[in-house]
Amino acid sequence: MKKIINHPEAVVEEMLEGVVKAHPQYVRKLEGFNVLVRANGPVNGKVALVSGGGSGHEPSHGGFVGRGMLDGAVAGAVFTSPTPDQVFEAVKAVDGGAGVLLVIKNYTGDIMNFEMAAEMADMESIKVASVVVNDDVAVENSTWTTGRRGIAGTVFIHKIAGAAAEKGMDLDEVKRVAEKTIANVRSMGMSLTPCTVPAAGKPSFELAENEMEVGLGIHGEPGTHRDEIKTADEITTHLVEKILEDIDYSQSEVALLINGLGGTPLMELYIMNRKVSSILAEKGIKVYKTLVGNFMTSLEMAGASVSILKLDEELKELLDATADTPAFTQL
């Protein structure tokens, strides 16, 4: 395991310390909890957004705490959803009186821990609502299973629901906007290498020199299948086709997120974007905005995901709104 760390068990705490030292104008840490909240929060009368999950997805989620996006981010152990008390602490700290929206990614652990936190908040009469992101088309959707995972598309929910809250919408409205975004976003990813959870000390799986994992999540877990490495165009085509099969984007405008998993150079993400945009152009789907970079990572995994969000006028306006956070700033 090659990492620039001190002790495998200390990575999350030490990282958070480093984040606060780097961005004191944006975030502060709740004493005794692995929770980052806005430096100048809570914002009175504004609906607050709390997200989080296991660590190892940086800049998600702490990097998106700031004006126009999140109010609080809860950091679990690496790839492990945070515990209810931590989430509850975040909720208490960010509530500005207008209620708190929990943005949860669809994993059993996250759902249960955030749900328990919501129950705790309920007992203290803090208004809490929650939405569950499940954008990963790699996984078959079925009522018999846990359903689809939440992956990189979550960033769009942070951005758009964050803008809605900043605009002064109430909790129901912010939740409605978040749910519309969730309904409109689809993602799929692949990887060329595994990653190593510091405390585990060894890679999550092994891949031969000519192999890749396709349809994988963001926790170093294997994907839906393994394949021979293809060209960037072939890989991209596969991801985009799976997404386009899933909902009807025709004649619509979309936002794209070409997301790196942590170990992939930006160069490769842009090469993928070249193909994504040419496929969409062919199909008459208009790209309104594109984000390229490491937004939702799996430690040092080499790989990428593509997310496509179908837009309407409301979503466009919210997507365009000013944001000012450590990892995403928009004028």
Add this chain to the structure above:
Amino acid sequence: MKKIINHPEAVVEEMLEGVVKAHPQYVRKLEGFNVLVRANGPVNGKVALVSGGGSGHEPSHGGFVGRGMLDGAVAGAVFTSPTPDQVFEAVKAVDGGAGVLLVIKNYTGDIMNFEMAAEMADMESIKVASVVVNDDVAVENSTWTTGRRGIAGTVFIHKIAGAAAEKGMDLDEVKRVAEKTIANVRSMGMSLTPCTVPAAGKPSFELAENEMEVGLGIHGEPGTHRDEIKTADEITTHLVEKILEDIDYSQSEVALLINGLGGTPLMELYIMNRKVSSILAEKGIKVYKTLVGNFMTSLEMAGASVSILKLDEELKELLDATADTPAFTQL
């Protein structure tokens, strides 16, 4: 070689296509040249900044083309400085009548190619000045050698000289500010893994599981020495000490850049920043602003560099100025 690419020889062109597709509001590509310029440039009456170098350092340099930073970026083959005609084309395209500042990193190739471009511009009576960034303290400075390399600290020159130009300073003034920034910035880097130039197809060097390279540049070349992997705190201490030995930062305010080389998770960069800020705090050096992320990379190399810029009032103001580019935006 595991990469999401199509053809090793096509990576730069395809990447640039992807960049333009992603950020048409920021950049356009000069037809027939691997040059990105501002979408709405040239800016009349403003000094223009051109930087560039080999590709593989993304988001440098194209990612910093936009308001408040660069006007043009020239992309050579991977790790190979661009040719003079390409640089010259950039100069012609961005000149708004107030002259062009070339920001060159101190490598023989870059110097010679940019110099030849400047000679060409001279012949067409375009005012051109240039500065050479040489921030890498790993390399002994000596008049008998090429001197120090330019590495991640270059980003500060882009930001600060870019702000100076945007503010309306003339070419001499912009050059003065750039040179002050160069005089005040020092960097040093290390890596845990090599990287693979696509056209070479194999890693630039080999490292054992317990080894790291220290004092290396941004082109996959080996460093000044090889060492056993240490803890994040030890690694960081070594880098920072080498920097602090070099110029007197005492009692001053500084800007930090904790730069990832492409394959290092943000988590590790923040763990490093924790130590950087604690060392500086101990020495009474005040951190004014911190950037953490992949700013100047070496493809997928796992590793990082630390840059420390000594500030004065002028540099602070310029560092704080608004910037709006694909890879760096500041309100």
Add this chain to the structure above:
Amino acid sequence: MTRDQLLKVIEEITIVIEENKVHLTDLDQAIGDGDHGINLNRGFRAVKEKLESLRDKDCGTILKTAAMSLISTVGGASGPLYGTAFMKAGAVVAGKEYISVEDSIKMFDEAIQGIIARGKASRGDKTMLDVLVPAFEAWKVAFEEGESTEKASEKMLGAAYQGLEYTKTIIAKKGRANYLGERSIGHQDPGATSSCIILKTIVDVMAKGE
């Protein structure tokens, strides 16, 4: 089972979980995200730190305290599930210093109901329930049929291990392994494994009869 035995059980669990940390994590790497052993070990280490302060508490308080520790340190899926299980089991013996056979049946039942209510899984989904449910049924039936505690324990463990084997043959429908679809077949479920280990530890301590 006396209060002291309960404390002993919990202490032993902290030890065997530590011993099985790598094993459980390996199983989770194959079909999950490779943290199950790390998660539980973190949780039971926290429980262990509480043990000293619980020496003279009732069984309900002991279990509830362990539950709270698990809930606030494990995280992931297994944290809320084991936490809820301990919590529900504890409620059955609130204020008691001794756990009767009837209590044990009720506790086991409540624990499972808690896991189901929280996780919405059922038997056959390739989770800890594939161990716990058959183990519970064997335990209950054994007593209904008048078996001794030893015999009941034996049958319970037998059912547990059979359930564990069974997890290898099925597709995961809940938890992270679910995303693997067909690829989850052939792999033993990590949570089912930790459940087996915990049940085995309970039986071992009871057998020693300390």
Add this chain to the structure above:
Amino acid sequence: MTRDQLLKVIEEITIVIEENKVHLTDLDQAIGDGDHGINLNRGFRAVKEKLESLRDKDCGTILKTAAMSLISTVGGASGPLYGTAFMKAGAVVAGKEYISVEDSIKMFDEAIQGIIARGKASRGDKTMLDVLVPAFEAWKVAFEEGESTEKASEKMLGAAYQGLEYTKTIIAKKGRANYLGERSIGHQDPGATSSCIILKTIVDVMAKGE
């Protein structure tokens, strides 16, 4: 040397550089950034594409065209250096269809002066100059001493290879290898190697006397 021989020399160079692409890149990986072979090959491939159009041009135009191709396709350190060398050599024979021995000495000299003016290196810095300078001196002295072209070629190549060997023993003071300090010792300089390869090709074509 006739114009046709010059074209043949250039064509052969494009071939041997292609053949040595991996070798040169490997050398550059050890002490540089691993692109020297790739760079030169890209450049000479571009030169090759121009060859057809140069069939009836004078030696100066041929060399100048090759120089421009190198300058605008190679990049890195070697692009401007070889480009300048070809450019300066070409200037000596502008308008000429034949290169005399005197011309060749002048061309060689000018090429080296161009490289020095552009790169500001000198002999002993572990660059292509460690091959080119001694090769030039041997070439010049041989003719001054009245040697035949064959003998002069032999001496020139001997000096070139000796210079190449010498690069293994010294610390780089220019180019990227410079940053390696002591670690550059023991490695052969890639640019010195390509220079040897190019000189050898010139001699080979001349020897064939086509």
